[in-house]
Amino acid sequence: MSLSLAQFPQIQSKIDEAAGELISLGKFYHQRGWCMGTSGNFSVVLETEPLLMLVTASGRDKSSLTRSDFTVVDQHGMAVMPDAPKPSAETLLHITAAQQAGAGAVLHTHSVWSTVLSQRHFDRGYLDIEGFEMLKGLSGITTHETKVSVPIFDNAQDITEFSKLVSGRFKEDAGNMRHSYMIRKHGMHCWGKDLSEAKRHVEIMEFLLEAVGRLEGGQ
Numbered sequence: 373m374s375l376s377l378a379q380f381p382q383i384q385s386k387i388d389e390a391a392g393e394l395i396s397l398g399k400f401y402h403q404r405g406w407c408m409g410t411s412g413n414f415s416v417v418l419e420t421e422p423l424l425m426l427v428t429a430s431g432r433d434k435s436s437l438t439r440s441d442f443t444v445v446d447q448h449g450m451a452v453m454p455d456a457p458k459p460s461a462e463t464l465l466h467i468t469a470a471q472q473a474g475a476g477a478v479l480h481t482h483s484v485w486s487t488v489l490s491q492r493h494f495d496r497g498y499l500d501i502e503g504f505e506m507l508k509g510l511s512g513i514t515t516h517e518t519k520v521s522v523p524i525f526d527n528a529q530d531i532t533e534f535s536k537l538v539s540g541r542f543k544e545d546a547g548n549m550r551h552s553y554m555i556r557k558h559g560m561h562c563w564g565k566d567l568s569e570a571k572r573h574v575e576i577m578e579f580l581l582e583a584v585g586r587l588e589g590g591q
């Protein structure tokens with residue numbers, strides 16, 4: 373079903389605001405080396421009933437996003453407006469986080485440390501992060517005396533099947549699917565109840581991954 377923006381006049385201002393924030397975020401993540409070239413993808417929930425998400429279009433350089441590099445998708449990941457750019461190939465993973473974890477925004481990065489640590493700890497299935505002050509930047513954590521186990525999935529090209537796997541983990545492993553997960557030799561998905569919280573989770577997690585990697589003896 374194709375919709376037009378005229379059917380959702382109230383979301384135009386949300387689209388403009390979210391796109392503006394994601395354009396700035398793309399520049400920053402590129403500067404930090406978290407989304408080099410066209411890697412990574414971002415989304416913000418615009419409406420929940422029915423689900424409508426603003427997502428980055430496929431194959432766009434994150435250092436120079438413009439308003440035309442976004443598209444609005446429904447709960448199936450289909451672009452809802454005619455002539456809209458093709459959504460990111462990983463859009464279904466964003467929808468899964470919105471539906472299963474109540475995410476208001478999802479940010480997917482391809483940093484060096486998430487790529488390295490997701491490989492190094494893949495056999496265990498989790499990366500344990502314990503005792504760091506910066507853990508308190510994650511929602512629901514109030515003391516450094518805690519351990520966060522970040523799930524690590526194997527990389528996959530079939531995103532439909534992969535999103536079903538991730539969806540199942542949100543149900544079966546909710547205690548660990550709280551802020552983020554990693555994909556082997558690929559990157560990390562972080563989310564939050566809104567874009568502000570998702571941004572904070574990316575910054576905290578990227579800091580923690582680098583700290584863990586350096587303490588393990590990485591370069």
Ligand SMILES: [Zn+2]
Binds near residue numbers: 413480
């Ligand atoms: Zn990716």
